[in-house]
Amino acid sequence: MFETLTAPKPDAIIALMQAFAADTRAGKIDLGVGVYRDEEGRTPVMAAVKAAEARILAEQDSKSYLSLAGDAGFLQAMETLLLGGAAPSARVAAVGTPGGSAAVRQICELIRKTRPESVIWVSAQTWPNHLPLITAAGLQARPYRYLAPEGGLDQPGLFADLEQAAAGDVVLLHGCCHNPSGVDLAPQDWAELGALLARRGAVPFVDMAYQGFGAGLDADAGGLRHLAARLPEVLVAASCSKNFGLYRERVGIAMAIVSAAQRDTLAAVLAGLNRQNFAFPPDHGARVVSTILGDVALRHQWLTELDAMRARVQANRRALAEALRAETGSDRFAGVAAEQGMFSLLPLSHDEVQRLRAEHGVYVLDDGRANMAGLSARNIAACARAIASVTR
Ligand SMILES: Cc1ncc(COP(=O)(O)O)c(C=O)c1O
Structure with a gap:
Protein backbone atom coordinates (compact mmCIF):
# COMPACT_ATOMS: atom_id res chain seq x y z
CA MET A 1 0.00 0.00 0.00
CA PHE A 2 2.71 2.52 0.89
CA GLU A 3 5.41 1.64 -1.64
CA THR A 4 4.81 4.70 -3.78
CA LEU A 5 4.74 7.15 -0.88
CA THR A 6 7.57 9.69 -0.61
CA ALA A 7 8.40 11.79 2.46
CA PRO A 8 7.24 15.42 2.28
CA LYS A 9 9.75 18.24 2.13
CA PRO A 10 10.42 19.06 5.80
CA ASP A 11 8.75 22.20 7.15
CA ALA A 12 11.44 24.90 7.08
CA ILE A 13 11.03 25.78 10.77
CA ILE A 14 11.02 22.18 11.98
CA ALA A 15 14.09 21.42 9.80
CA LEU A 16 15.92 24.40 11.31
CA MET A 17 15.05 23.22 14.84
CA GLN A 18 16.58 19.83 14.02
CA ALA A 19 19.72 21.35 12.48
CA PHE A 20 20.20 23.53 15.57
CA ALA A 21 19.78 20.55 17.92
CA ALA A 22 22.41 18.59 15.93
CA ASP A 23 24.96 21.48 16.05
CA THR A 24 27.52 20.72 18.78
CA ARG A 25 29.15 24.20 18.93
CA ALA A 26 28.91 25.78 22.39
CA GLY A 27 28.20 29.34 21.21
CA LYS A 28 25.38 28.47 18.78
CA ILE A 29 22.45 30.91 18.79
CA ASP A 30 18.87 29.86 17.98
CA LEU A 31 16.81 32.65 16.41
CA GLY A 32 14.62 30.16 14.52
CA VAL A 33 11.51 28.68 16.03
CA GLY A 34 8.86 31.15 17.28
CA VAL A 35 8.91 30.51 21.00
CA TYR A 36 9.62 33.04 23.72
CA ARG A 37 12.91 32.58 25.56
CA ASP A 38 14.11 34.16 28.78
CA GLU A 39 17.59 35.58 29.43
CA GLU A 40 18.89 32.04 30.07
CA GLY A 41 17.45 30.74 26.79
CA ARG A 42 14.65 28.79 28.47
CA THR A 43 10.96 28.79 27.60
CA PRO A 44 9.61 28.67 31.16
CA VAL A 45 6.13 27.73 32.32
CA MET A 46 4.59 31.04 33.45
CA ALA A 47 4.01 31.29 37.20
CA ALA A 48 0.33 32.14 36.61
CA VAL A 49 0.01 28.94 34.56
CA LYS A 50 1.64 26.87 37.32
CA ALA A 51 -0.75 28.38 39.88
CA ALA A 52 -3.78 27.71 37.67
CA GLU A 53 -2.61 24.14 37.08
CA ALA A 54 -2.25 23.57 40.84
CA ARG A 55 -5.80 24.80 41.31
CA ILE A 56 -7.12 22.56 38.53
CA LEU A 57 -5.23 19.56 39.93
CA ALA A 58 -6.78 20.11 43.34
CA GLU A 59 -10.32 20.84 42.17
CA GLN A 60 -10.98 18.91 38.95
CA ASP A 61 -13.10 15.83 39.66
CA SER A 62 -13.70 14.47 36.16
CA LYS A 63 -11.93 14.16 32.83
CA ASP A 283 -9.18 20.76 27.62
CA HIS A 284 -6.24 21.16 29.98
CA GLY A 285 -4.62 24.24 28.44
CA ALA A 286 -7.98 25.86 27.71
CA ARG A 287 -8.94 25.39 31.36
CA VAL A 288 -5.67 26.98 32.46
CA VAL A 289 -6.53 30.01 30.31
CA SER A 290 -10.09 30.35 31.61
CA THR A 291 -8.86 29.88 35.20
CA ILE A 292 -6.34 32.70 34.77
CA LEU A 293 -8.67 35.06 32.95
CA GLY A 294 -11.47 34.43 35.46
CA ASP A 295 -9.45 35.23 38.58
CA VAL A 296 -8.37 38.80 39.41
CA ALA A 297 -5.09 37.82 41.12
CA LEU A 298 -4.05 35.21 38.53
CA ARG A 299 -4.91 37.55 35.68
CA HIS A 300 -2.79 40.28 37.24
CA GLN A 301 0.11 37.86 37.70
CA TRP A 302 -0.18 36.67 34.09
CA LEU A 303 -0.28 40.24 32.74
CA THR A 304 2.77 41.19 34.78
CA GLU A 305 4.66 38.23 33.29
CA LEU A 306 3.45 39.00 29.77
CA ASP A 307 4.49 42.66 30.15
CA ALA A 308 7.97 41.52 31.23
CA MET A 309 8.24 39.25 28.18
CA ARG A 310 7.27 42.11 25.88
CA ALA A 311 9.76 44.48 27.56
CA ARG A 312 12.59 41.94 27.26
CA VAL A 313 12.03 41.43 23.55
CA GLN A 314 11.85 45.19 22.97
CA ALA A 315 15.11 45.67 24.89
CA ASN A 316 16.75 42.94 22.77
CA ARG A 317 15.63 44.74 19.62
CA ARG A 318 17.19 48.02 20.69
CA ALA A 319 20.42 46.34 21.82
CA LEU A 320 20.81 44.35 18.58
CA ALA A 321 20.09 47.40 16.40
CA GLU A 322 22.69 49.42 18.33
CA ALA A 323 25.30 46.65 18.18
CA LEU A 324 24.69 46.21 14.44
CA ARG A 325 25.05 49.92 13.81
CA ALA A 326 28.36 49.89 15.68
CA GLU A 327 29.63 46.75 13.92
CA THR A 328 28.52 47.60 10.37
CA GLY A 329 28.76 51.40 10.51
CA SER A 330 25.45 51.52 8.62
CA ASP A 331 21.70 51.86 9.17
CA ARG A 332 20.96 48.68 7.19
CA PHE A 333 19.49 46.99 10.27
CA ALA A 334 17.81 50.03 11.86
CA GLY A 335 14.35 48.53 11.23
CA VAL A 336 15.00 45.92 13.93
CA ALA A 337 14.54 48.52 16.68
CA ALA A 338 11.27 49.87 15.26
CA GLU A 339 9.53 46.58 14.47
CA GLN A 340 7.12 44.83 16.84
CA GLY A 341 6.80 41.47 18.53
CA MET A 342 9.24 38.58 18.48
CA PHE A 343 10.18 38.58 14.79
CA SER A 344 12.11 40.62 12.30
CA LEU A 345 13.03 39.86 8.74
CA LEU A 346 16.74 40.68 8.71
CA PRO A 347 17.80 42.09 5.33
CA LEU A 348 20.15 39.19 4.56
CA SER A 349 20.64 37.29 1.30
CA HIS A 350 20.15 33.53 1.14
CA ASP A 351 23.93 33.11 0.98
CA GLU A 352 24.47 35.35 4.02
CA VAL A 353 21.94 33.30 6.01
CA GLN A 354 23.73 30.06 5.10
CA ARG A 355 27.13 31.50 6.09
CA LEU A 356 25.70 32.78 9.37
CA ARG A 357 24.65 29.23 10.14
CA ALA A 358 27.73 27.39 8.85
CA GLU A 359 30.47 29.77 9.99
CA HIS A 360 28.96 31.24 13.17
CA GLY A 361 26.26 28.84 14.42
CA VAL A 362 23.62 31.62 14.24
CA TYR A 363 20.32 30.11 13.08
CA VAL A 364 17.74 32.27 11.30
CA LEU A 365 15.25 31.12 8.67
CA ASP A 366 16.31 31.14 5.02
CA ASP A 367 14.43 34.38 4.33
CA GLY A 368 16.23 36.15 7.23
CA ARG A 369 13.37 35.82 9.73
CA ALA A 370 14.84 35.96 13.24
CA ASN A 371 13.28 35.52 16.68
CA MET A 372 14.41 38.44 18.84
CA ALA A 373 13.53 36.50 22.01
CA GLY A 374 16.44 34.14 21.25
CA LEU A 375 18.87 36.99 22.02
CA SER A 376 20.30 37.73 25.46
CA ALA A 377 22.94 39.96 27.03
CA ARG A 378 25.34 37.03 26.59
CA ASN A 379 24.94 36.58 22.84
CA ILE A 380 23.88 39.92 21.32
CA ALA A 381 27.45 41.15 20.71
CA ALA A 382 28.50 37.82 19.15
CA CYS A 383 25.37 37.77 17.01
CA ALA A 384 26.00 41.32 15.74
CA ARG A 385 29.64 40.47 14.97
CA ALA A 386 28.55 37.37 13.04
CA ILE A 387 25.98 39.30 11.01
CA ALA A 388 28.50 42.07 10.29
CA SER A 389 31.09 39.53 9.20
CA VAL A 390 28.82 37.80 6.66
CA THR A 391 27.55 41.10 5.24
CA ARG A 392 30.97 42.71 4.85
C1 LIG B 1 0.18 30.33 10.74
C2 LIG B 1 0.18 30.15 12.22
N1 LIG B 1 -0.87 30.60 12.94
C3 LIG B 1 -0.91 30.44 14.26
C4 LIG B 1 0.10 29.83 14.95
C5 LIG B 1 -0.06 29.71 16.42
O1 LIG B 1 0.60 28.70 17.02
P1 LIG B 1 -0.07 27.37 17.57
O2 LIG B 1 -0.57 26.59 16.42
O3 LIG B 1 1.08 26.71 18.26
O4 LIG B 1 -1.14 27.77 18.51
C6 LIG B 1 1.22 29.36 14.24
C7 LIG B 1 2.36 28.70 14.89
O5 LIG B 1 2.95 27.76 14.38
C8 LIG B 1 1.24 29.51 12.84
O6 LIG B 1 2.28 29.09 12.11
Whole structure:
Protein backbone atom coordinates (compact mmCIF):
# COMPACT_ATOMS: atom_id res chain seq x y z
CA MET A 1 0.00 0.00 0.00
CA PHE A 2 2.71 2.52 0.89
CA GLU A 3 5.41 1.64 -1.64
CA THR A 4 4.81 4.70 -3.78
CA LEU A 5 4.74 7.15 -0.88
CA THR A 6 7.57 9.69 -0.61
CA ALA A 7 8.40 11.79 2.46
CA PRO A 8 7.24 15.42 2.28
CA LYS A 9 9.75 18.24 2.13
CA PRO A 10 10.42 19.06 5.80
CA ASP A 11 8.75 22.20 7.15
CA ALA A 12 11.44 24.90 7.08
CA ILE A 13 11.03 25.78 10.77
CA ILE A 14 11.02 22.18 11.98
CA ALA A 15 14.09 21.42 9.80
CA LEU A 16 15.92 24.40 11.31
CA MET A 17 15.05 23.22 14.84
CA GLN A 18 16.58 19.83 14.02
CA ALA A 19 19.72 21.35 12.48
CA PHE A 20 20.20 23.53 15.57
CA ALA A 21 19.78 20.55 17.92
CA ALA A 22 22.41 18.59 15.93
CA ASP A 23 24.96 21.48 16.05
CA THR A 24 27.52 20.72 18.78
CA ARG A 25 29.15 24.20 18.93
CA ALA A 26 28.91 25.78 22.39
CA GLY A 27 28.20 29.34 21.21
CA LYS A 28 25.38 28.47 18.78
CA ILE A 29 22.45 30.91 18.79
CA ASP A 30 18.87 29.86 17.98
CA LEU A 31 16.81 32.65 16.41
CA GLY A 32 14.62 30.16 14.52
CA VAL A 33 11.51 28.68 16.03
CA GLY A 34 8.86 31.15 17.28
CA VAL A 35 8.91 30.51 21.00
CA TYR A 36 9.62 33.04 23.72
CA ARG A 37 12.91 32.58 25.56
CA ASP A 38 14.11 34.16 28.78
CA GLU A 39 17.59 35.58 29.43
CA GLU A 40 18.89 32.04 30.07
CA GLY A 41 17.45 30.74 26.79
CA ARG A 42 14.65 28.79 28.47
CA THR A 43 10.96 28.79 27.60
CA PRO A 44 9.61 28.67 31.16
CA VAL A 45 6.13 27.73 32.32
CA MET A 46 4.59 31.04 33.45
CA ALA A 47 4.01 31.29 37.20
CA ALA A 48 0.33 32.14 36.61
CA VAL A 49 0.01 28.94 34.56
CA LYS A 50 1.64 26.87 37.32
CA ALA A 51 -0.75 28.38 39.88
CA ALA A 52 -3.78 27.71 37.67
CA GLU A 53 -2.61 24.14 37.08
CA ALA A 54 -2.25 23.57 40.84
CA ARG A 55 -5.80 24.80 41.31
CA ILE A 56 -7.12 22.56 38.53
CA LEU A 57 -5.23 19.56 39.93
CA ALA A 58 -6.78 20.11 43.34
CA GLU A 59 -10.32 20.84 42.17
CA GLN A 60 -10.98 18.91 38.95
CA ASP A 61 -13.10 15.83 39.66
CA SER A 62 -13.70 14.47 36.16
CA LYS A 63 -11.93 14.16 32.83
CA SER A 64 -15.07 13.04 31.03
CA TYR A 65 -15.83 14.48 27.58
CA LEU A 66 -17.03 18.05 27.33
CA SER A 67 -18.91 19.53 24.38
CA LEU A 68 -17.51 19.40 20.83
CA ALA A 69 -17.05 23.17 21.03
CA GLY A 70 -14.89 22.88 24.16
CA ASP A 71 -15.38 24.50 27.53
CA ALA A 72 -17.93 27.33 27.48
CA GLY A 73 -15.94 29.31 30.09
CA PHE A 74 -12.86 29.26 27.86
CA LEU A 75 -14.82 30.36 24.80
CA GLN A 76 -16.42 33.25 26.68
CA ALA A 77 -13.12 34.37 28.26
CA MET A 78 -11.39 34.31 24.87
CA GLU A 79 -14.22 36.20 23.20
CA THR A 80 -13.79 38.97 25.77
CA LEU A 81 -9.98 38.93 25.49
CA LEU A 82 -10.06 39.13 21.70
CA LEU A 83 -13.08 41.27 20.97
CA GLY A 84 -13.52 43.33 24.14
CA GLY A 85 -17.22 43.70 23.35
CA ALA A 86 -16.59 45.07 19.84
CA ALA A 87 -19.25 42.67 18.51
CA PRO A 88 -22.14 41.40 20.65
CA SER A 89 -21.95 37.77 21.86
CA ALA A 90 -25.16 37.10 19.93
CA ARG A 91 -23.07 37.39 16.73
CA VAL A 92 -20.13 35.25 17.85
CA ALA A 93 -19.85 31.50 17.11
CA ALA A 94 -16.68 29.84 18.40
CA VAL A 95 -15.10 26.47 19.11
CA GLY A 96 -11.92 25.38 20.82
CA THR A 97 -9.18 23.88 18.63
CA PRO A 98 -5.80 22.21 19.21
CA GLY A 99 -3.80 25.45 18.89
CA GLY A 100 -4.00 28.39 16.52
CA SER A 101 -2.75 26.37 13.55
CA ALA A 102 -5.71 24.00 13.84
CA ALA A 103 -7.99 27.03 14.18
CA VAL A 104 -6.67 28.26 10.82
CA ARG A 105 -7.38 24.82 9.34
CA GLN A 106 -10.89 24.66 10.82
CA ILE A 107 -11.74 28.10 9.44
CA CYS A 108 -10.46 26.96 6.04
CA GLU A 109 -12.71 23.90 6.33
CA LEU A 110 -15.61 26.23 7.12
CA ILE A 111 -14.85 28.32 4.03
CA ARG A 112 -14.65 25.23 1.84
CA LYS A 113 -17.95 23.95 3.18
CA THR A 114 -19.63 27.31 2.58
CA ARG A 115 -18.01 28.66 -0.55
CA PRO A 116 -15.25 26.42 -1.96
CA GLU A 117 -14.54 28.77 -4.86
CA SER A 118 -13.42 31.58 -2.52
CA VAL A 119 -9.91 32.86 -3.12
CA ILE A 120 -7.90 33.24 0.08
CA TRP A 121 -5.65 36.30 -0.19
CA VAL A 122 -2.42 35.80 1.75
CA SER A 123 0.31 38.37 2.42
CA ALA A 124 3.47 37.74 0.37
CA GLN A 125 5.45 37.48 3.62
CA THR A 126 3.80 34.85 5.77
CA TRP A 127 4.39 31.66 7.78
CA PRO A 128 5.56 28.54 5.94
CA ASN A 129 2.45 26.63 7.07
CA HIS A 130 -0.18 29.16 5.95
CA LEU A 131 -0.27 28.01 2.33
CA PRO A 132 -0.27 24.26 3.16
CA LEU A 133 -3.11 24.80 5.66
CA ILE A 134 -5.15 26.56 2.98
CA THR A 135 -4.39 24.25 0.07
CA ALA A 136 -4.76 21.06 2.14
CA ALA A 137 -8.31 22.24 2.87
CA GLY A 138 -8.89 22.39 -0.89
CA LEU A 139 -8.88 26.17 -1.20
CA GLN A 140 -6.91 28.37 -3.55
CA ALA A 141 -4.59 31.11 -2.29
CA ARG A 142 -3.43 34.33 -3.97
CA PRO A 143 -0.70 36.60 -2.63
CA TYR A 144 -1.02 40.30 -1.88
CA ARG A 145 1.98 42.57 -1.50
CA TYR A 146 2.99 43.33 2.08
CA LEU A 147 6.60 44.48 2.54
CA ALA A 148 8.18 47.32 0.58
CA PRO A 149 11.62 46.48 -0.92
CA GLU A 150 13.21 49.15 1.30
CA GLY A 151 11.44 47.75 4.41
CA GLY A 152 8.18 48.77 6.09
CA LEU A 153 4.68 48.19 4.81
CA ASP A 154 4.06 48.36 1.05
CA GLN A 155 0.82 50.23 1.59
CA PRO A 156 0.12 51.13 -2.07
CA GLY A 157 0.92 47.55 -3.17
CA LEU A 158 -1.24 45.99 -0.46
CA PHE A 159 -4.27 48.15 -1.20
CA ALA A 160 -3.87 47.85 -4.98
CA ASP A 161 -3.76 44.05 -4.76
CA LEU A 162 -6.70 43.76 -2.39
CA GLU A 163 -8.79 46.00 -4.66
CA GLN A 164 -8.82 42.89 -6.89
CA ALA A 165 -10.61 40.82 -4.20
CA ALA A 166 -14.03 39.64 -5.35
CA ALA A 167 -17.17 39.48 -3.24
CA GLY A 168 -16.95 36.32 -1.12
CA ASP A 169 -13.17 36.17 -1.25
CA VAL A 170 -11.37 35.91 2.09
CA VAL A 171 -8.42 38.10 3.11
CA LEU A 172 -6.08 36.49 5.61
CA LEU A 173 -4.64 39.18 7.90
CA HIS A 174 -1.95 38.91 10.52
CA GLY A 175 -3.04 40.14 13.94
CA CYS A 176 -0.58 42.19 15.93
CA CYS A 177 3.06 40.97 15.78
CA HIS A 178 2.02 37.95 13.70
CA ASN A 179 3.64 38.82 10.40
CA PRO A 180 7.07 37.17 10.34
CA SER A 181 8.59 40.46 9.20
CA GLY A 182 7.73 42.26 12.47
CA VAL A 183 5.95 44.89 10.35
CA ASP A 184 2.36 45.44 11.50
CA LEU A 185 -0.61 47.27 10.06
CA ALA A 186 -1.09 50.67 11.74
CA PRO A 187 -4.56 51.61 13.09
CA GLN A 188 -5.11 53.77 9.97
CA ASP A 189 -4.29 50.76 7.74
CA TRP A 190 -6.86 48.61 9.56
CA ALA A 191 -9.44 51.37 9.11
CA GLU A 192 -8.73 51.69 5.38
CA LEU A 193 -8.72 47.92 5.03
CA GLY A 194 -12.10 47.71 6.76
CA ALA A 195 -13.54 50.20 4.28
CA LEU A 196 -12.00 48.32 1.32
CA LEU A 197 -13.33 44.94 2.49
CA ALA A 198 -16.80 46.38 3.05
CA ARG A 199 -16.77 47.92 -0.43
CA ARG A 200 -15.53 44.72 -2.10
CA GLY A 201 -17.75 42.37 -0.07
CA ALA A 202 -14.68 40.35 0.97
CA VAL A 203 -14.39 38.68 4.37
CA PRO A 204 -11.44 39.31 6.72
CA PHE A 205 -9.83 36.31 8.41
CA VAL A 206 -7.53 37.39 11.26
CA ASP A 207 -4.83 34.98 12.47
CA MET A 208 -3.91 36.19 15.96
CA ALA A 209 -1.22 34.57 18.11
CA TYR A 210 0.69 37.42 19.76
CA GLN A 211 -1.86 39.52 21.62
CA GLY A 212 0.13 41.26 24.37
CA PHE A 213 3.49 41.25 22.56
CA GLY A 214 2.99 44.59 20.78
CA ALA A 215 1.70 47.53 22.81
CA GLY A 216 -0.64 45.74 25.27
CA LEU A 217 -3.69 43.47 25.26
CA ASP A 218 -6.31 45.97 24.13
CA ALA A 219 -4.16 47.97 21.71
CA ASP A 220 -2.96 44.75 20.07
CA ALA A 221 -6.53 43.64 19.35
CA GLY A 222 -7.46 47.09 17.99
CA GLY A 223 -7.40 46.10 14.32
CA LEU A 224 -9.51 42.98 14.86
CA ARG A 225 -11.98 44.93 17.02
CA HIS A 226 -12.27 47.64 14.39
CA LEU A 227 -13.29 45.04 11.80
CA ALA A 228 -15.55 43.13 14.22
CA ALA A 229 -17.48 46.30 15.02
CA ARG A 230 -18.01 47.32 11.41
CA LEU A 231 -18.15 44.33 9.07
CA PRO A 232 -21.01 41.85 8.75
CA GLU A 233 -18.71 38.80 8.76
CA VAL A 234 -15.27 38.31 10.31
CA LEU A 235 -13.32 35.07 10.78
CA VAL A 236 -10.73 34.64 13.53
CA ALA A 237 -8.14 32.01 14.41
CA ALA A 238 -6.44 32.71 17.73
CA SER A 239 -3.78 30.94 19.77
CA CYS A 240 -2.77 30.91 23.44
CA SER A 241 0.55 29.23 22.66
CA LYS A 242 2.68 32.38 22.89
CA ASN A 243 0.95 34.77 25.30
CA PHE A 244 0.23 32.03 27.87
CA GLY A 245 3.33 29.98 27.00
CA LEU A 246 1.09 26.93 26.49
CA TYR A 247 2.67 25.79 23.22
CA ARG A 248 2.50 22.02 23.64
CA GLU A 249 -0.88 22.02 25.35
CA ARG A 250 -2.47 23.11 22.04
CA VAL A 251 -4.91 25.90 22.95
CA GLY A 252 -6.68 27.76 20.19
CA ILE A 253 -10.07 29.10 19.15
CA ALA A 254 -11.81 29.31 15.77
CA MET A 255 -14.39 32.08 15.64
CA ALA A 256 -16.94 33.31 13.12
CA ILE A 257 -18.57 36.69 13.74
CA VAL A 258 -21.77 36.65 11.69
CA SER A 259 -25.33 37.99 11.79
CA ALA A 260 -27.25 37.11 14.96
CA ALA A 261 -29.70 35.14 12.79
CA GLN A 262 -26.92 32.87 11.53
CA ARG A 263 -24.94 32.55 14.77
CA ASP A 264 -26.43 29.26 16.00
CA THR A 265 -26.02 27.62 12.59
CA LEU A 266 -22.36 28.65 12.48
CA ALA A 267 -21.78 27.34 16.00
CA ALA A 268 -23.27 23.98 15.00
CA VAL A 269 -21.24 23.83 11.77
CA LEU A 270 -17.99 24.64 13.59
CA ALA A 271 -18.76 21.98 16.23
CA GLY A 272 -19.49 19.52 13.40
CA LEU A 273 -16.13 20.31 11.81
CA ASN A 274 -14.44 19.59 15.15
CA ARG A 275 -16.30 16.27 15.27
CA GLN A 276 -15.19 15.46 11.76
CA ASN A 277 -11.51 16.24 12.32
CA PHE A 278 -10.62 15.50 15.96
CA ALA A 279 -13.90 15.42 17.91
CA PHE A 280 -13.24 17.17 21.23
CA PRO A 281 -10.62 19.92 21.54
CA PRO A 282 -7.96 19.45 24.27
CA ASP A 283 -9.18 20.76 27.62
CA HIS A 284 -6.24 21.16 29.98
CA GLY A 285 -4.62 24.24 28.44
CA ALA A 286 -7.98 25.86 27.71
CA ARG A 287 -8.94 25.39 31.36
CA VAL A 288 -5.67 26.98 32.46
CA VAL A 289 -6.53 30.01 30.31
CA SER A 290 -10.09 30.35 31.61
CA THR A 291 -8.86 29.88 35.20
CA ILE A 292 -6.34 32.70 34.77
CA LEU A 293 -8.67 35.06 32.95
CA GLY A 294 -11.47 34.43 35.46
CA ASP A 295 -9.45 35.23 38.58
CA VAL A 296 -8.37 38.80 39.41
CA ALA A 297 -5.09 37.82 41.12
CA LEU A 298 -4.05 35.21 38.53
CA ARG A 299 -4.91 37.55 35.68
CA HIS A 300 -2.79 40.28 37.24
CA GLN A 301 0.11 37.86 37.70
CA TRP A 302 -0.18 36.67 34.09
CA LEU A 303 -0.28 40.24 32.74
CA THR A 304 2.77 41.19 34.78
CA GLU A 305 4.66 38.23 33.29
CA LEU A 306 3.45 39.00 29.77
CA ASP A 307 4.49 42.66 30.15
CA ALA A 308 7.97 41.52 31.23
CA MET A 309 8.24 39.25 28.18
CA ARG A 310 7.27 42.11 25.88
CA ALA A 311 9.76 44.48 27.56
CA ARG A 312 12.59 41.94 27.26
CA VAL A 313 12.03 41.43 23.55
CA GLN A 314 11.85 45.19 22.97
CA ALA A 315 15.11 45.67 24.89
CA ASN A 316 16.75 42.94 22.77
CA ARG A 317 15.63 44.74 19.62
CA ARG A 318 17.19 48.02 20.69
CA ALA A 319 20.42 46.34 21.82
CA LEU A 320 20.81 44.35 18.58
CA ALA A 321 20.09 47.40 16.40
CA GLU A 322 22.69 49.42 18.33
CA ALA A 323 25.30 46.65 18.18
CA LEU A 324 24.69 46.21 14.44
CA ARG A 325 25.05 49.92 13.81
CA ALA A 326 28.36 49.89 15.68
CA GLU A 327 29.63 46.75 13.92
CA THR A 328 28.52 47.60 10.37
CA GLY A 329 28.76 51.40 10.51
CA SER A 330 25.45 51.52 8.62
CA ASP A 331 21.70 51.86 9.17
CA ARG A 332 20.96 48.68 7.19
CA PHE A 333 19.49 46.99 10.27
CA ALA A 334 17.81 50.03 11.86
CA GLY A 335 14.35 48.53 11.23
CA VAL A 336 15.00 45.92 13.93
CA ALA A 337 14.54 48.52 16.68
CA ALA A 338 11.27 49.87 15.26
CA GLU A 339 9.53 46.58 14.47
CA GLN A 340 7.12 44.83 16.84
CA GLY A 341 6.80 41.47 18.53
CA MET A 342 9.24 38.58 18.48
CA PHE A 343 10.18 38.58 14.79
CA SER A 344 12.11 40.62 12.30
CA LEU A 345 13.03 39.86 8.74
CA LEU A 346 16.74 40.68 8.71
CA PRO A 347 17.80 42.09 5.33
CA LEU A 348 20.15 39.19 4.56
CA SER A 349 20.64 37.29 1.30
CA HIS A 350 20.15 33.53 1.14
CA ASP A 351 23.93 33.11 0.98
CA GLU A 352 24.47 35.35 4.02
CA VAL A 353 21.94 33.30 6.01
CA GLN A 354 23.73 30.06 5.10
CA ARG A 355 27.13 31.50 6.09
CA LEU A 356 25.70 32.78 9.37
CA ARG A 357 24.65 29.23 10.14
CA ALA A 358 27.73 27.39 8.85
CA GLU A 359 30.47 29.77 9.99
CA HIS A 360 28.96 31.24 13.17
CA GLY A 361 26.26 28.84 14.42
CA VAL A 362 23.62 31.62 14.24
CA TYR A 363 20.32 30.11 13.08
CA VAL A 364 17.74 32.27 11.30
CA LEU A 365 15.25 31.12 8.67
CA ASP A 366 16.31 31.14 5.02
CA ASP A 367 14.43 34.38 4.33
CA GLY A 368 16.23 36.15 7.23
CA ARG A 369 13.37 35.82 9.73
CA ALA A 370 14.84 35.96 13.24
CA ASN A 371 13.28 35.52 16.68
CA MET A 372 14.41 38.44 18.84
CA ALA A 373 13.53 36.50 22.01
CA GLY A 374 16.44 34.14 21.25
CA LEU A 375 18.87 36.99 22.02
CA SER A 376 20.30 37.73 25.46
CA ALA A 377 22.94 39.96 27.03
CA ARG A 378 25.34 37.03 26.59
CA ASN A 379 24.94 36.58 22.84
CA ILE A 380 23.88 39.92 21.32
CA ALA A 381 27.45 41.15 20.71
CA ALA A 382 28.50 37.82 19.15
CA CYS A 383 25.37 37.77 17.01
CA ALA A 384 26.00 41.32 15.74
CA ARG A 385 29.64 40.47 14.97
CA ALA A 386 28.55 37.37 13.04
CA ILE A 387 25.98 39.30 11.01
CA ALA A 388 28.50 42.07 10.29
CA SER A 389 31.09 39.53 9.20
CA VAL A 390 28.82 37.80 6.66
CA THR A 391 27.55 41.10 5.24
CA ARG A 392 30.97 42.71 4.85
C1 LIG B 1 0.18 30.33 10.74
C2 LIG B 1 0.18 30.15 12.22
N1 LIG B 1 -0.87 30.60 12.94
C3 LIG B 1 -0.91 30.44 14.26
C4 LIG B 1 0.10 29.83 14.95
C5 LIG B 1 -0.06 29.71 16.42
O1 LIG B 1 0.60 28.70 17.02
P1 LIG B 1 -0.07 27.37 17.57
O2 LIG B 1 -0.57 26.59 16.42
O3 LIG B 1 1.08 26.71 18.26
O4 LIG B 1 -1.14 27.77 18.51
C6 LIG B 1 1.22 29.36 14.24
C7 LIG B 1 2.36 28.70 14.89
O5 LIG B 1 2.95 27.76 14.38
C8 LIG B 1 1.24 29.51 12.84
O6 LIG B 1 2.28 29.09 12.11
